[in-house]
Amino acid sequence: MMELFDVYSVFPVNIVRGKGCEVYDEKGQAYLDLYGGHAVISVGHSHxxxxxxxxxxxxxxxxxxxxxxxxxxxxxxxxxxxxxxxxxxxxxxxxxxxxxxxxxxxxxxxxxxxxxxxxxxxxxxxxxxxxxxxxxxxxxxxxxxxxxxxxxxxxxxxxxxxxxxxxxxxxxxxxxxxxxxxxxxxxxxxxxxxxxxxxxxxxxxxxxxxxxxxxxxxxxxxxxxxxxxxxxxxxxxxxxxxxxxxxxxxxxxxxxxxxxxxxxxxxxxxxxxxxxxxxxxxxxEKLIENALHTGAYLMQRLQELHSPLIKEIRGRGLMVGVELTVPVKEVREPLLFEERIFTGYSGLYTLRILPPLILSTKEVDIFVGSLKKVLDGYYENSR
CATH class of the missing domain: 3.40.640.10 (Type I PLP-dependent aspartate aminotransferase-like (Major domain))
Known part of the structure; x- marks a missing residue:
């Protein structure tokens, strides 16, 4: 049997459909998509x-x-x-x-x-x-x-x-x-x-x-x-x-x-x-304006976290990087497997956030709440 050439690091998640800022696996589990498949999904899934x-x-x-x-x-x-x-x-x-x-x-x-x-x-x-x-x-x-x-x-x-x-x-x-x-x-x-x-x-x-x-x-x-x-x-x-x-x-x-x-x-x-x-x-749908305003709200909410695990927050609009003081996988994996949120990464320490441009402030609140939970949990367990 022919197999795939093994060049990708693959999460054990089989995504089969999407709608808006959410994707769903084969079991129907919903995930908030804060990465858009490397910034590809601009207007949301299945518009x-x-x-x-x-x-x-x-x-x-x-x-x-x-x-x-x-x-x-x-x-x-x-x-x-x-x-x-x-x-x-x-x-x-x-x-x-x-x-x-x-x-x-x-x-x-x-x-x-x-x-x-x-x-x-x-x-x-x-x-x-x-x-x-x-x-x-x-x-x-x-x-x-x-x-x-x-x-x-x-x-x-x-x-x-x-x-x-x-x-x-x-x-x-x-x-x-x-x-x-x-x-x-x-x-x-x-x-x-x-x-x-x-x-x-x-x-x-x-x-x-x-x-x-x-x-x-x-x-x-x-x-x-x-x-x-x-x-x-x-x-x-x-x-x-x-x-x-x-x-x-x-x-x-x-x-x-x-x-x-x-x-x-x-x-x-x-x-x-x-x-x-x-x-x-x-x-x-004025998505450029939404990227500007929702992106500003995202940056504000992230800055309010004041976590010792956050070194710097960078970006513009809905292109945001959160540089951490711990390896990014320690945050990205629990966000995915426990909080059901897709994010990306840059290098060893930067969480990369590239959601569809339709992202709402409500979805920002969900993400920031989950990120706080993961960061707080890691900090407490590492003390």
Missing amino acids: PYLVKCMSEQLQQLMFYSNSVINKLQERLANELGELSGYPDYRAFFVNSGAEANENALKLASFHTGKKRVVAFRNSFHGRTSAAVEVTDNPALHAPINTNHNVYFAALDIKEVETELAKGDVCAVILEGISGVGGIQVPDEDFLRQLRELTRRYGVVLVLDEIQSGYGRTGKFFAHQWAGIKPDLITVAKGIANGFPFSGVLISPMFAARKGMLGTTFGGNHLGCAAALAVLKIIRE
Whole structure:
């Protein structure tokens, strides 16, 4: 019997359905989902309008190649541009966050004729060849991935300028807020200075908004808090609420030529229908505003805990990291198995909270109450 290639750490929970901010196992047990499958579930599980749009599209056409006109792609690009605040940019749709970053880096290299990239420490941009090379985790780099064209900088503008001044850098790539790196929020002044420097030295600025975008921080993109406009923006995860879909938003300064980029499945009809439905739900249900206000309430409630096990609380909107003084598994596992709440993690000590953007203050109260119970219980047992 063929078995799965064993590369994931898997909890012994079989999730079979979901609704709103809850998922259910095969026995009917409900779990509050504060992780959204790595920030993928933006508008909630099984949203009826999304299900309707995808069902209707399935009955018409699931897929045809990019060798013919696809009006859904054109409509999606237009609506994404309007809602995101980038109506003059163009879109190239692909299938995953790594693929979006891969194509963004290729565009930067085509545009500048250069190949070196500045990325940042503790970054994560994907597992394909170029994307993994700008990911600061040597454990993910196979020998075939390592061309030594990347410099990993600290969030220090002088260090970055030193690299840009060498004249061989095609791109700087940065997450709007680091996810895997521990929910680290870049300083707004740093972002503004970085934008100025990349323009001065003719370097392409790529903002990876794969996890931090799509309204999660209370603006459509996290970088918009700093008031900057990158040259390329990559999007994925929440774009289609679980259907594999992603894209690159491309500044008008880039010239296109036939064949420079390509994809078989990217921008397929079913994915476009899902992504269009997500945009409509975000707009009509005011989910960006909800992420802002419910996220502020979440941060307030977390700060009120005053637990000795909490070292720091970071984030924006509904992208929150709780850095602990104990290994995160000591808190995450009882939250799941005793309190029936899904959360994520970053590194050894940070609890990562990335719920659907429909999260309510009532659900925040449930989570914070359960977290307090787990933290208090661990503290008492460890004394």
